[in-house]
Amino acid sequence: MEPILLSNLSSVVREICKATPVTDIHTHLFPSSFGALHLWGIDELLNYHYLIPETIRAANIASNDYFALTPKDRADLTWRTLFLESNPYSDSCRGVVKILSELDLDLSKKAIDTYRDYFNSLNPAQHIQHVLKLSNVKAVVMSNDPFDPEERSIWKDRPHIDPTFYSSLRLDALVNSWSEASTSLQGWGYDVITEFSSRTESEVRRFIRDWIELTQPLFLSISLPPDFSFPNESPSGRLLSHCIFPLCSEQDLPLALMIGVKRHVNPCLELAGDSVGKADIRVIESMCTEYPHIRFLVSMLSRENQHELCVTARKFPNLLPFGCWWFSSNLLLQREITNMRLDMLGPTFIPQHSDARVLEQLIYKWHNARNILAEALVTRYIALIEAEWTITRSDIERDVSRLSSGNFWSFINKKPSEIKH
Secondary structure (H helix, E strand, O other), X not given: OOEOOHHHHHHHXXXXXXXXXXXXXXXXXXXXXXXXXXXXXXXXXXXXXXXXXXXXXXXXXXXXXXXXXXXXXXXXXXXXXXXXXXXXXXXXXXXXXXXXXXXXXXXXXXXXXHHHHHHHOOOHHHHHHHHHHHHOEEEEEOOEOOOOHHHHHHHHOOOOOXXXXXXXXXXXXXHHOHHHHHHHHHHXXXXXXXXXXXXXXXXXXXXHXXXXXXXXXXXXXXXXXXXXXXXXXXXXXXXXXXXXXXXXXXXXOOEEEEEOEEOOOOHHHHHHHOEEOOOXXXXXXXXXXXXXXXXXEEEEOOHHHHHHHHHHHHHOOOEEEEOOOHHHOOHHHHHHHHHHHHHHHOOOOXXXXXXXXXXOHHHHXXXXXXXXXXXXXXXXXXXXXXXXXXXXXXXXXXXXXXXXXXXXXXXXXXXXXXXXX
8 A cells, every 4th residue: 555645644634534433432322212311402402511601601690590491491591692692612612503514504594493493303213323424423332320210210121222322330329429329229129238248248249230231331430539549448449349340350341430520519500510620540550550450441530630641551551541521521631632642652542432411412522533633643644754654544544443443342352243232
């Protein structure tokens, strides 16, 4: 194969990044069979929790007055405040514009009711496939919470799962709120007590096994606060060391850790009220050292933790950094983090996940991620070519495929075709 020339390098890399399907390893999306949990359409996009603080600030409205509005009226307020009375500057606002544009909707009149009419005319299942095609996403990994009453009820009915959707078992409520979780487990027939005992630990493992059997997750996952430490004898530490880590080994399942979220800094903002804090990298070092046979997918929320995470990943082959999570998912930090990881880890990481809660967000989030990855790769290919290193199209396709999907499936040691739905 002929070497790529500098004159057309950028266009070739961008073309390959655009054409390569991705596996989105962390979302909050659901297939249409999950009913009200499947979020889509203009009102859901405008009521997304990233836009709530922006709307409240710009509209100068009290948070309780905002949440007293109907979902439609909240969406109208966001549209008027952030899109009509101002240009949509923020990444989340520009994302809505990009979505409407990619769906071929008329942006010239900026008429929200016209967009509502469009979404109301759609078949939800067909619309999912259209969005997946537009965003070129071949696999979507859900975040499945066995403690969420609505989701729990749906899983118990064994719903049809669109083959594009895969599960991950989210254990936040178990690890971070043991007192409440133990009460729930008791009500579901598990013989646990709030004070830990060997019987309680055995029953917690039985509960997790039951949900592994029901949901067939690709991995287990937990988000943790910035002040979390490990090892420790708190309920969270004991649940990890006596229940979750043993099951990861037994079931050959990786554990995804998302670290650095400060919950409910402003409870008045509900889901939008969480914040960020710098975590202690020694948590990851301790886990990777003590459990070298367990594979850890790790994303950290604070910008200040990103360099430490890269350094730590260089020391532990059982650690795979993934994505630019939540408050790190803006264009400035995505560029910084992606470039840092390429310089320190080569292509052995996962550049991005969407964290999407509303279906159509896949469109703009993956448009941005592909552009950032292409920019970062072009910079490095130019340096290599100028040093007389040959780069071919197949080289680029190999690299982009690894970063888009291959690294993930290789790390979890599975193939999509092997997963039961």
